Amino acid sequence: MSLEYDAAHRRLLQNDAGELFQKVVLEGSLAASDERIAAGGPDHESFVFLVDLGLLALDPTKEVYLPVDPATVQSRVVAPMGQRAAELLAESTSWANTFADLGLAYRRTAPSDLPIVELRGLPNINRFLTAAVGDAQSELLTAQPDGARPTAILDQAIERDKRALARGVRMRTLYQHSARRSVATREYVEEVMQFGAEVRTLDEFFNRLIVVDRRLAIVPGIDGSDVAMAIHDPSLVAYLVDIFERFWERGQVFSDRESSTERDIAEDVHKMTVRMLVEGHSDNASAKRVGVSTRTYAGYVASLKNEYGVETRFQLGYAIGQQEIRDRDAAEDGPPPE
Template sequence: MLRTRSRPRIVALHETRYAGVGRAMAGHGTEEHPHGADRLCAAGDRVYSRAVRRGRVPRRDAEPVPCLLELALLHPDPDDMDWLVPTPPQEVMTHLLRGVYEEVSASRLRVGAAVAAVERYAGLGGPRRQAPASGEGTAIRVLDGLARIQAAMDEATEACTTEVLTVQPGGIRREHELSEGLHRALALRGRGVRMRDLYTHVARHGQGLLNYLELMGDAVEARTLDEVIDRLILFDRTVAFVPANAERTMALELRHPALVGYLVTVFERLWRLAIPLAAPLPDTGIEGISHRERSIAALLAEGHQDAVIAERLGISVRTCRAHIAKLSETLGAASRTQLGVRIAQAGLDGPPVRLPGREFPTAR
């Protein structure tokens, strides 16, 4: 009698079984198990796998994973309602793929409708504007790859007639880094273009930079700061280049007047605060503490880690830690916590105050 009464039930179950599988493709499940049949939770995977291996599992085993019943991966055994039997994996796959196919078909229809709408709206407009002439570019252009970056820089160099402003972060400038753009610098100098470069104070100790400045003569003026912004190159206050990723294998070419104007303002304010390369760094006023150690002390007071301080000042982590050790010794601090207190007591927890008369004229 059980077998006879169960036949209509299994037909109904079979007809509605894949409604759950269809919902699975949309990621619907129970609140505790929000996933589809194609990405079961760990508990569901264990129970369904056991059911496939053994042919069925006790209903109580599936109580912790109601998602299997909702997704129609398990259904009652018509011969014994205390057991659950699995939907064959091949059937599940067939219905999942059918769902994917239906989604893809629907997406194609939406794409076709969108294209048709855009073409219709495009036809309502007037004549298209001509593309900008070579060299004008767009407001923001992404340069992917060193070759494209170099080509764009060469193009901007050829068009430059008045001024180049650059910010060069990092530490000591190596010979090969300076020689990479030397051909552009020499071409600019030959046309009477003025150049202003900002570096970190650490760059003062590099012979390569000194050689470069001697070669360029009065065409280049250089100043230094404790720390600067990321690399920036501005040509004639009309086009700017900035890095677009950490590896500097991508760059942005900016020609939007508002963006370029903003970057020029940033440069000019940094330039006003910077110290000419020919001028000595100001004394800290504290015996035994150098200008660099004061800068490190201020960043330590802000809570920065050694690696961050080193990167911002353009020095190695090893050099940074050597300065921190010297700071601790000079201030008589036995721990990092005590060093922080000593830094505050000595008034080293902020940037040095510029003394009267230390303003430097801005080149034009």
């Protein structure tokens, strides 16, 4: 029996050869002299294949072919395929490891030649990020703005980040305060914190940033969300790390159990909303900087209207301005004398 079978043979068995086998099963046997299986006959190809496969066996005493239980033939056909699949899988893994080693060598030597590399297309960016995080040896710094992150992205990131943490990599992540309201984000944070990650949130908007071992920084490009810049220049990376550290020092530890922290965060969001109104930003721009949807931001504005007892945004802006003047005058006058 030949052991080299492919998809074409399987299709033959599913169709013509399979139908011939079922006929032989129903009839009990197939005469060797049957014209259907003679050279040039309509079932000749199927017959030859069934004999080669072992599903038809010749009974020389009666010169007939008898059907054979497919279960006894299956292992002889499928087992070699499984063996070849295992060999191909092992070989593909070896190829992947070889390319990974070459990629690591490339990324570690590229800075001297290419201080800044442009990455285009989300698949290319994601592959680069996965490889860069996989290469991390000591530290990962990440700043993730825009509030809650999509569940699909968090599902993709969790295993990658846990592997890095398991290697002893220190990971610090900065979100906006609004990310605390996302169930998926909270679940992600709780899980990575169990592995040693540190997470804080900040009231202000900031740009996305990833820094690997203080030797590589990845920032968004100006041409859209499908463009990123990989920065290897030591001076630029150090500058970006300094910016991250300044934001990190002002951030609040991510925890749902600290009521005092939550009150501080609510106050920060309140102040940020007031600031956006005073500066005259559009609702879309303000919502983005606060890290919430436009509808949620509109709810914040409505709450401020209730707080100041006004009905229109113009009245609200005036009321906020008057309050700031009163607060400034009170601060300049100082506490009343005793």
